[in-house]
Amino acid sequence: MAEETLSNLLQEDRTFPPADEFAAAANGTQELYDQAADSDAFWADQARKYLTWDTDFGEVLDWSEAPVAKWFIGGRLNAAVNCVDRHVEAGNGDRVALHFIGEPGDTRDITYAELHDQVQRAANVLVELGVQTGDRVAIYLPMIPEAVVAMLACARLGAPHSVVFGGFSADALRSRIADGEAKVVVTADGGYRRGKPSALKPAVDDAISGETTIEHVLVIRRTGSEVDWTEGRDHWWHEALEAAEPTHEAESFDSEHPLFILYTSGTTGKPKGILHTTGGYLTQCAYTSHVVHDVHPETDVYWCTADIGWVTGHSYIVYGPMALGATQVMYEGTPDTPHKGRWWEIIADKKVSVFYTAPTAIRACMKWGEEFPNAHDLSSLRLLGSVGEPINPEAWMWYRRVIGGDRTPIVDTWWQTETGAIMASPLPGVTAARPGSTQLAIPGVELDVVDETGKSVPDGSGGYLVIRKPWPAMLRGIWGDLERYKETYWARFPGLYFAGDGAKKDTDGNLWVLGRVDDVMNVSGHRLSTTEIESALVSHPKVAEAAVVGATDAMTGQAVVAFVILRSEAVSEADEKGEGAELVAELRNHVAKEIGPIAKPRQILVVAELPKTRSGKIMRRLLRDVAEKREVGDVTTLADSSVMDLIKTGLDPAG
Numbered sequence: 171m172a173e174e175t176l177s178n179l180l181q182e183d184r185t186f187p188p189a190d191e192f193a194a195a196a197n198g199t200q201e202l203y204d205q206a207a208d209s210d211a212f213w214a215d216q217a218r219k220y221l222t223w224d225t226d227f228g229e230v231l232d233w234s235e236a237p238v239a240k241w242f243i244g245g246r247l248n249a250a251v252n253c254v255d256r257h258v259e260a261g262n263g264d265r266v267a268l269h270f271i272g273e274p275g276d277t278r279d280i281t282y283a284e285l286h287d288q289v290q291r292a293a294n295v296l297v298e299l300g301v302q303t304g305d306r307v308a309i310y311l312p313m314i315p316e317a318v319v320a321m322l323a324c325a326r327l328g329a330p331h332s333v334v335f336g337g338f339s340a341d342a343l344r345s346r347i348a349d350g351e352a353k354v355v356v357t358a359d360g361g362y363r364r365g366k367p368s369a370l371k372p373a374v375d376d377a378i379s380g381e382t383t384i385e386h387v388l389v390i391r392r393t394g395s396e397v398d399w400t401e402g403r404d405h406w407w408h409e410a411l412e413a414a415e416p417t418h419e420a421e422s423f424d425s426e427h428p429l430f431i432l433y434t435s436g437t438t439g440k441p442k443g444i445l446h447t448t449g450g451y452l453t454q455c456a457y458t459s460h461v462v463h464d465v466h467p468e469t470d471v472y473w474c475t476a477d478i479g480w481v482t483g484h485s486y487i488v489y490g491p492m493a494l495g496a497t498q499v500m501y502e503g504t505p506d507t508p509h510k511g512r513w514w515e516i517i518a519d520k521k522v523s524v525f526y527t528a529p530t531a532i533r534a535c536m537k538w539g540e541e542f543p544n545a546h547d548l549s550s551l552r553l554l555g556s557v558g559e560p561i562n563p564e565a566w567m568w569y570r571r572v573i574g575g576d577r578t579p580i581v582d583t584w585w586q587t588e589t590g591a592i593m594a595s596p597l598p599g600v601t602a603a604r605p606g607s608t609q610l611a612i613p614g615v616e617l618d619v620v621d622e623t624g625k626s627v628p629d630g631s632g633g634y635l636v637i638r639k640p641w642p643a644m645l646r647g648i649w650g651d652l653e654r655y656k657e658t659y660w661a662r663f664p665g666l667y668f669a670g671d672g673a674k675k676d677t678d679g680n681l682w683v684l685g686r687v688d689d690v691m692n693v694s695g696h697r698l699s700t701t702e703i704e705s706a707l708v709s710h711p712k713v714a715e716a717a718v719v720g721a722t723d724a725m726t727g728q729a730v731v732a733f734v735i736l737r738s739e740a741v742s743e744a745d746e747k748g749e750g751a752e753l754v755a756e757l758r759n760h761v762a763k764e765i766g767p768i769a770k771p772r773q774i775l776v777v778a779e780l781p782k783t784r785s786g787k788i789m790r791r792l793l794r795d796v797a798e799k800r801e802v803g804d805v806t807t808l809a810d811s812s813v814m815d816l817i818k819t820g821l822d823p824a825g
């Protein structure tokens with residue numbers, strides 16, 4: 171499949187150089203590539219240019235304990251002060267930090283001065299609830315400004331936040347709270363989703379019932395829905411902030427002080443708590459917001475549509491743009507509520523100039539039709555960005571033509587939760603863009619594509635995407651599991667960071683990311699682990715065994731397809747009552763309950779056997795062939811090669 175996509179991609183030779191006017195005003199220039207030749211000196215310059223340090227650093231990079239890096243040794247700073255206070259001190263307190271738009275249509279503009287007030291009060295509230303430097307705080311919220319306030323209040327205290335996506339289930343929240351041993355959780359009564367309130371507090375009550383490390387719950391009132399209340403444990407956010415001291419003196423933390431943990435799916439069932447620290451992370455976020463997203467804080471209105479529950483929301487809603495003092499849009503809801511032109515209406519209304527979204531959203535908008543964007547004035551847009559999965563050249567072309575008015579550059583940015591910030595992208599004022607290619611490592615970063623043995627492949631060939639040297643925003647490990655960090659990222663190719671993606675270099679040296687080569691799926695830009703969903707399925711009393719694959723899907727990039735073997739009692743019951751469809755619905759809901767609705771399989775196929783090698787390993791490649799309705803590949807390594815016939819015959823009658 172990868173080869174097929176690739177040959178299509180490699181025939182893609184349209185290029186789009188930036189307009190002269192754009193290039194002349196762009197923050198990112200050709201010189202950056204030259205300056206980055208001495209990468210330590212380069213990153214030291216960026217760290218001093220973009221951040222305010224309370225104590226300057228000495229050594230730039232300490233790699234003596236590789237693969238755990240230390241950046242900007244001895245430097246001290248406060249991330250929240252860098253994102254808020256210093257903009258107020260510089261006289262920009264009246265600048266809007268957030269144009270918030272709720273799904274029901276309520277709006278709130280929050281200036282940097284107001285944000286400053288809120289963050290200080292929230293920091294004081296957390297202190298009163300017993301949060302100390304180093305304690306973890308879980309954040310489980312919809313896309314509302316308080317999410318940003320809560321994150322920055324944690325940063326201000328040096329209390330690492332662990333944001334859990336509001337779409338995750340109570341069980342997923344429970345395991346993340348337990349792994350990070352969070353002391354406080356910040357949540358809301360609910361948020362608005364697809365036209366109606368969607369509750370959050372009940373999931374928190376459930377997640378912290380029984381044994382838990384959580385001592386207090388701060389609850390933001392968003393929907394006004396009834397909530398259960400535990401006196402002494404639960405506190406209303408608005409009451410607590412109102413009562414709190416309005417000022418809070420921020421402390422400086424070491425450059426390597428932990429800033430946050432963010433859980434992401436890996437190849438095993440257990441999500442990994444990716445650990446990021448302060449100075450290096452913030453440097454690379456600010457630098458990339460400036461040179462890749464070309465944010466000009468005085469004039470731009472920037473909008474990243476990601477949820478703060480994902481790394482894109484951390485780096486490109488909170489830390490990057492706010493370190494620059496940018497003005498941005500924050501929107502609570504879905505792009506099609508109450509109508510399919512909602513995003514474009516917001517862009518026209520707020521005069522958004524830089525827009526950053528995901529290919530899956532672009533494909534959905536393509537499907538809905540051009541009439542929706544065409545009904546709005548999108549002439550304020552001057553730069554578009556894409557992230558989360560490979561963007562098909564057709565989607566890229568549509569994005570540029572329909573949304574960008576055939577005028578705007580597009581930056582296709584490759585990076586990961588683990589990399590913390592953008593690693594590969596065109597520079598919008600420099601690079602002649604190629605639809606579908608993420609093109610080049612940004613200045614200061616060294617990427618490569620290697621073969622099975624770790625040897626660099628020549629231009630025109632494919633292999634595994636690796637990172638050749640440490641970068642400031644790199645993860646500092648997996649929370650509580652250093653061995654797993656080494657094993658996952660550094661064992662495959664000694665001395666190289668293995669990203670888990672396949673990629674190819676074209677004959678011009680441009681990078682084409684092809685997608686994951688491990689057991690991680692990418693569904694609508696969300697990372698899901700096959701093993702995690704398999705474990706969820708097997709935890710259902712009627713399931714004996716499960717195998718999950720990511721099948722290519724025109725809309726979501728990949729879709730979850732599950733093959734399950736039922737326990738014998740369940741098989742006869744389903745047969746007798748003719749309840750096959752009901753059972754499948756029950757299993758899909760079970761996965762939603764265990765992990766979250768985003769993990770629901772598109773399809774669940776009940777089978778009698780699964781294809782296994784002689785050593786008992788499930789051959790997902792063959793199941794993917796079935797799921798993608800292809801001729802089934804080589805079955806010679808199967809312990810029993812008739813299994814695939816059995817699966818196919820079993821499925822055929824149903825189509």
Ligand code: WTA
Pocket residue numbers: 434480481482556557558559560561582583584585586587588608669670671683684685686692695696697
């Ligand atoms: C994929 C999201 C192709 C890739 C920031 C990576 C991409 C995973 C791109 C990380 C892109 C991200 N082109 N693939 N521009 N951006 N990916 O951790 O497979 O949620 O490994 O971080 O998304 O997903 P994560």
